[in-house]
Amino acid sequence: MSDLLDKISNCVEFGKINHLSPYPPEMIGQEGADELTQKALEDKIAAADILTKALVPAMERVGKKFRENIIFVPQVLMSAKAMNTALNHLKPFFRTGEIRRKGTFIIGTVAGDLHDIGKNLVAMMVEGNGFEVIDLGTDVGALKYMDALREHPGSSIGISALLTTTMVNMAGIVKEVKRNFPDTKVAIGGAPVNDDFRMKIGADFYAPDPQGVVEYLNAMTR
Secondary structure, X not given: OHHHHHHHHHHHHXXXXXXXXXXXXXXXXXXXXXHHHHHHXXXXXXXXXXXHHHHHHHHHHHHHHHHOOOXXXXXXXXXXXXXXXXXXXXXXXXXXXXOOOOOEEEEEEEOOOOOOHHHHHHHHHHHHOOOEEEEOOOOEOHHHHHXXXXXXXXXXXXXXXXXXXXXXXXXXXXXXXXXXXXXXXXXXXXXXXXXXXXXXXXXXXXXXXXXXXXXXXXXXXX
């Protein structure tokens, strides 16, 4: 069992999606996360073990390597694609309750901002670590967050911005969230954002990289 889980984990870490995938070059012709996850389920390996012993450790390694500039955005995106391929096989087990999510994370790019690469990276890393992710997309204002929080009570939220001209819009969202859902934890991030700004607007957490958000959310579930 452990050998197959290790293979799945390696495929996710290095972005090997399936047998036909040409990436990474050193794994050409090998089975990928798609086939190996299906094989693991056929071999009666518990879906929860596939998630917690293969996918989550792989995405944690990816996050740490990205933080340390060992890998870059293209490699992270390939790992995320491999992870999503494996997760597709596990979705029926989420629906039946055999696998339980750690929690729910609602994320969007702030109102006025259409950039989504950073937001997407965070969403993929968080999902790969066992959370349900509700991606609201770009140009997201307070009302969308309010609606999502009503639909998914108990969630944490993330707000991303790339532009200095739009980061100021985070303040209004945080104010409305805290006024209507005072127990909701709010994480912010993006190129122009820092921890001083977080404190100024009353958000709970700032991370300069996706792995920081993952670690913050994991700490809240312990």
